[in-house]
Amino acid sequence: MSARAALITGGTSGIGKATAEVLHSRGYQVAVTGQRPESVTRAREELPEGVLVLQADAGSLVDTDEVVSEVRERFGTLTTLFLNAGVSRPVTLDACDEATFDEVFTVNTKGQFFTLVKTLPLLSDGASIIVTVGIGATRGLTGNSLTAGSRGALLTMIPTLALELAPRRIRINAVSPGYTDTPMLRATPGMGSDQIAAMLAATAMKNPFGRLGRPEDIAETVAFLASDGAAYVTGQEIVVSGGAGLAV
Known part of the structure; x- marks a missing residue:
């Protein structure tokens, strides 16, 4: 595919920002989103010229509609969608309240799912979708149940989504960082x-x-999954953790 274009949610810092830099260096047109004004401002100053930086709440479907409209106007189509936006709210069971639950699942699950739904018309045949999950979704960590559940919900969807998207040769895979x-x-x-x-x-x-882990470690894995080198890889989870979680 020519004229590669990528949208990265949660792309103004950390893993998302590192991925934007890697993809831009490889010739992609890149758009990133971020919620916090200070992070958006810093990204506009630090990311390479030409990277489109948009302020958007990943849990707001109205904001997502605006992002999709802007990306359609700028790029026309997308070849890569990196669903990376998310929040982490460490909280034990006895301390959890409804507001915290709703916040985490609204951003991490609902927001990312509907970003995929709304960008689907922009994705070209043969495009690549990558979802950030994290090793916490399948490994126990005290206080991590909300974050793990919200990310793990996406992980359980990936095999089914891979089959639904296969007729258009659109691939969807998860990348699961360890502590980064x-x-x-x-x-x-x-x-x-x-x-x-x-x-x-x-x-x-x-x-x-x-x-x-370093953000660049994850960014390189995302770049591989976005590339033609991974053209026959779909419905998978790639753990990038330096071996964390392997010991018994």
Whole structure:
């Protein structure tokens, strides 16, 4: 396919931003979305010239309609959709409330699902869809039930979606990062900077590779799934974790 174009939700920082940089360097037209004004402003300053940066709430279907309209006007069609936007709200069962539940599932599940629904008419035959899930969806972590459930819901949809999209040769796959050093991780609610630094250091020591993931690690995997090199790969989950979670 020529004239490659990608939309990345949650693309103004961390994994999404790194992916935007990688795809742009490989000749893609790229659009990214982000919710926080400061993140959007920084992305407009730091991302390569030509990357379209849009402010949008990933949980708002009205905002999604506006993003789709803008992308249609700028690019016409999409060859890659990276559903990466998400929130993490660590909370144990006894402390969870309805508002937190609704927020997490609205952004992580409903928002990403309907972004796919609304962008489907823009996706060219043979396009690639990549969904960020995370290893927490299939591995236990205290306080992670909401985030894991909201991401895991998408993971369970992927085999069925792969079959539905196969007649158009549109591929859909999941990428599941392990602990990755991103601004979201460094802004973990309820933890000070010293606590976060200690947590990251301890996590890195436990990893078989002795380090945390980097946004670029995930971006390269997404770029592969978007490429013709993965033209026969669909309905799969690729874990990018440096071996985290393999030990018994």
